[in-house]
Amino acid sequence: MPPGQYITPDFPVLSAGPTPHTPVQAWSFTLGGAVDEPVSWTWEEFIALPAETVTVDINCVTKWSKLGTTWTGVSVDTLLDAVQTEAEYLTAWSDGDYTTNLPLDDVRDGKAWVAYEYDGEPLEPEHGGPARLLVPHLYFWKSAKWVRGLTLTPDDEPGFWETHGYHNYGDPWLEQRYQGD
Amino acid sequence: MARAAIPGRLTWQLGRVVELVDETPRCKSLVLEPPDWRGHRAGQHVDVRLTAEDGYQAERSYSIASAPEDEQLVLTVERLEDGEVSPYLTDQLRPGDELELRGPIGGYFVWESSQGGPLLMIAGGSGVVPFRAMLRDWGAGAREVPARLLYSSRTLEDVIYRNEFERVAEKGADVQLTLTRQWPADWRGHRGRVDRDLLAEVAWPPHQRPLIYICGPTAFVEAVAEALVEAGHEPGRIKTERFGPTGT
Amino acid sequence: MEPLDGNAIAGPLFEHFGAEMTTTIGRCAHCGTRAQVAELVVYMRAPGTVVRCRHCGNVVMVLVQIRGELRVDSSAFRMEQAPGES
Numbered sequence: 399m400p401p402g403q404y405i406t407p408d409f410p411v412l413s414a415g416p417t418p419h420t421p422v423q424a425w426s427f428t429l430g431g432a433v434d435e436p437v438s439w440t441w442e443e444f445i446a447l448p449a450e451t452v453t454v455d456i457n458c459v460t461k462w463s464k465l466g467t468t469w470t471g472v473s474v475d476t477l478l479d480a481v482q483t484e485a486e487y488l489t490a491w492s493d494g495d496y497t498t499n500l501p502l503d504d505v506r507d508g509k510a511w512v513a514y515e516y517d518g519e520p521l522e523p524e525h526g527g528p529a530r531l532l533v534p535h536l537y538f539w540k541s542a543k544w545v546r547g548l549t550l551t552p553d554d555e556p557g558f559w560e561t562h563g564y565h566n567y568g569d570p571w572l573e574q575r576y577q578g579d
Numbered sequence: 580m581a582r583a584a585i586p587g588r589l590t591w592q593l594g595r596v597v598e599l600v601d602e603t604p605r606c607k608s609l610v611l612e613p614p615d616w617r618g619h620r621a622g623q624h625v626d627v628r629l630t631a632e633d634g635y636q637a638e639r640s641y642s643i644a645s646a647p648e649d650e651q652l653v654l655t656v657e658r659l660e661d662g663e664v665s666p667y668l669t670d671q672l673r674p675g676d677e678l679e680l681r682g683p684i685g686g687y688f689v690w691e692s693s694q695g696g697p698l699l700m701i702a703g704g705s706g707v708v709p710f711r712a713m714l715r716d717w718g719a720g721a722r723e724v725p726a727r728l729l730y731s732s733r734t735l736e737d738v739i740y741r742n743e744f745e746r747v748a749e750k751g752a753d754v755q756l757t758l759t760r761q762w763p764a765d766w767r768g769h770r771g772r773v774d775r776d777l778l779a780e781v782a783w784p785p786h787q788r789p790l791i792y793i794c795g796p797t798a799f800v801e802a803v804a805e806a807l808v809e810a811g812h813e814p815g816r817i818k819t820e821r822f823g824p825t826g827t
Numbered sequence: 828m829e830p831l832d833g834n835a836i837a838g839p840l841f842e843h844f845g846a847e848m849t850t851t852i853g854r855c856a857h858c859g860t861r862a863q864v865a866e867l868v869v870y871m872r873a874p875g876t877v878v879r880c881r882h883c884g885n886v887v888m889v890l891v892q893i894r895g896e897l898r899v900d901s902s903a904f905r906m907e908q909a910p911g912e913s
Contacts (some may be wrong), residue, residue, distance in 0.1 A: 414877040589841045626838040684837045687849035687865035789892035
């Protein structure tokens with residue numbers, strides 16, 4: 399386990415605002431920004447994409463960790479195959495105006511998914527459903543709940559928590575919780 | 580101790596636990612002696628901080644149940660099933676222990692006789708705690724304005740300060756209870772949730788411009804406030820304080 | 828958990844501004860609605876505390892504890908009084 403963390407059997411719900419309840423009929427996922435052609439998927443199109451089920455540990459910056467969580471979703475590699483880009487960064491954005499930033503390399507090569515099932519069941523709104531980003535190798539604030547798209551950017555653009563003092567990258571193994579860590 | 584607290588530095592201090600008092604199966608009052616306490620206003624709260632061995636800290640706010648006139652500082656804590664802080668306060672604390680706290684805090688949700696009235700207090704569950712302070716303060720003063728408390732509780736067993744409220748009723752305060760889940764067969768108080776009909780029956784009419792304080796869980800506070808505004812009460816005369824989950 | 832209101836952050840705001848803040852009036856930078864701090868919507872179960880305008884829901888304040896130090900960003904709550912006045 400990463401330093402400073404403790405294991406919880408629960409699945410704490412942390413929230414910075416009201417829980418969005420986007421119906422899947424109104425949902426879409428968009429890859430845009432510094433790409434040749436932006437691409438959008440409706441919910442039907444999205445769940446028809448090849449999906450994977452993965453079991454990973456998740457680490458929250460507030461110190462709880464949950465081991466062996468199982469998610470089903472679309473690998474971000476599959477999504478990125480639909481666009482051409484020279485961007486090196488991205489901003490994940492969500493319903494409710496949440497954003498978080500990542501280097502593109504950190505969501506490639508089997509490191510990230512857009513997950514719509516948790517533990518074999520549809521992802522509940524309080525845990526980020528209909529779909530959330532899942533980037534288990536970083537602190538869980540990077541796994542944006544209620545994600546609706548990834549905007550690729552030539553430069554790194556700090557997202558919500560990053561702007562308010564949290565670490566820009568967030569590697570739990572180096573305990574990168576806050577700026578300056 | 581009757582003077583209003585003067586805002587100044589707000590620093591953490593260690594208050595000694597003098598006594599623990601069982602109020603209801605779920606609620607306990609903590610009688611505390613902070614070394615540096617300069618009095619407070621009815622309605623204010625304190626922040627309590629617990630520090631675990633590994634340095635992890637958890638902070639919660641608790642309304643002050645004692646009146647400015649009282650000799651001792653009293654908080655009343657409701658034990659929440661999966662609470663991080665409350666079970667420690669109700670189950671582990673012993674007289675002689677020290678508790679880290681800061682206060683008094685708050686300038687919005689306060690009442691003093693100089694503010695006038697009529698004074699209408701509406702409590703959901705443990706939201707009644709600040710109103711004990713207000714009613715004790717009201718009772719110790721000239722009682723120039725009428726004071727009325729509408730207190731919603733799940734069962735009679737969960738009603739805090741019942742004897743206390745009987746005493747302040749003898750001084751002329753109007754204390755009305757409504758039980759929402761269960762009531763004795765011979766129950767003479769109200770039954771059911773605080774809704775528009777109950778408010779129409781209990782609240783002074785809008786033209787009397789009561790000062791209204793509502794305290795309890797968020798959903799309770801917002802439903803009551805909305806109903807009062809719809810009934811014609813001025814939003815500016817309504818003050819709200821939302822608590823985290825309570826048993827009601 | 829349901830959100831609370833500005834009363835819940837009275838202590839941290841006092842710590843930051845050196846004065847009681849719950850009756851301080853300000854305007855939401857997004858929609859212009861005026862409110863006392865006590866009337867704002869407060870979400871405390873997050874990696875920090877997020878405070879929103881009751882009218883439009885946009886963020887007006889963020890409080891974060893970083894290495895034991897409290898940081899308050901209240902730039903989107905345009906206060907009409909100096910801290911301590913009300």
